[in-house]
Amino acid sequence: MSAGPSPDLPQALNSVRAGEAPIPAAAPPPRGGAPQLAAVLREMRWWDIAPVLELERELFPEDAWSPGMFWSELAHARGPHATRRYLVAELEVPPHSGTDEGRLVGYGGLAAVDGTGDIQTIATARDQWGTGLGARLLTELLGAATDFECHEVLLEVRVDNLRAQRLYERFGFEPIGFRRGYYQPGNHDALVMRRTTQTSSEAPSVQGT
Numbered sequence: 001m002s003a004g005p006s007p008d009l010p011q012a013l014n015s016v017r018a019g020e021a022p023i024p025a026a027a028p029p030p031r032g033g034a035p036q037l038a039a040v041l042r043e044m045r046w047w048d049i050a051p052v053l054e055l056e057r058e059l060f061p062e063d064a065w066s067p068g069m070f071w072s073e074l075a076h077a078r079g080p081h082a083t084r085r086y087l088v089a090e091l092e093v094p095p096h097s098g099t100d101e102g103r104l105v106g107y108g109g110l111a112a113v114d115g116t117g118d119i120q121t122i123a124t125a126r127d128q129w130g131t132g133l134g135a136r137l138l139t140e141l142l143g144a145a146t147d148f149e150c151h152e153v154l155l156e157v158r159v160d161n162l163r164a165q166r167l168y169e170r171f172g173f174e175p176i177g178f179r180r181g182y183y184q185p186g187n188h189d190a191l192v193m194r195r196t197t198q199t200s201s202e203a204p205s206v207q208g209t
């Protein structure tokens with residue numbers, strides 16, 4: 001299947017977002033010059049879909065999600081039975097810029113069904129790579145998984161997307177298998193990674209004093 005989300009998540013592994021091609025080195029943070037504007041994370045809403053799609057098509061040129069995929073995901077992101085958490089990262093508005101809208105520079109989404117979370121998608125604008133924004137988005141999504149009482153979180157990533165894999169490894173994700181030809185039409189393989197939540201019974205025991 002393509003790397004799109006599955007509306008009802010019949011199998012957790014079927015719903016996980018694509019990884020993409022190897023990525024050139026990130027632009028370094030500016031030295032001197034204009035200070036970097038801070039990115040603020042907030043819930044993704046339907047009016048964010050258009051700017052998110054712009055990033056999506058740039059960052060996932062082979063298998064970008066359609067507008068309908070995002071609409072479908074957001075339809076499950078609110079209310080007492082919500083199973084999704086979607087976030088965007090928005091740059092602060094520069095002073096005297098003449099606009100009150102910040103630029104969207106990242107997004108990510110998590111689905112949670114029956115105690116299993118899936119990182120459906122995560123991406124940051126190229127000019128933000130290496131600033132820690134990907135890590136911030138992932139931290140929030142893992143926090144959402146905790147809120148949904150997930151005991152594990154899964155994701156799939158293209159086998160050649162080493163930058164993303166390093167990010168996931170830093171957060172405790174471990175490879176558990178491959179999905180051959182998962183990403184079409186390019187026929188790229190996916191690495192499946194999992195992060196388990198340590199329960200109190202598994203936690204290392206602490207010696208009493």
Ligand SMILES: CC(C)(COP(=O)(O)OP(=O)(O)OC[C@H]1O[C@@H](n2cnc3c(N)ncnc32)[C@H](O)[C@@H]1OP(=O)(O)O)[C@@H](O)C(=O)NCCC(=O)NCCS
Pocket residue numbers: 017018019020021023026029059122123124125128129130131132133134135136156157158161163164166167
């Ligand atoms: C993968 C992706 C989300 C990572 O986002 P990011 O914002 O670059 O992530 P981070 O900045 O948190 O970390 C990435 C790297 O920057 C480094 N970094 C983090 N903060 C930094 C800082 N303040 N200064 C310098 N480097 C920093 C990290 O150490 C890390 O380096 P490493 O990969 O060599 O260990 C982003 O590259 C992306 O959108 N890629 C295209 C879409 C994609 O592949 N998504 C994943 C699909 S599975």
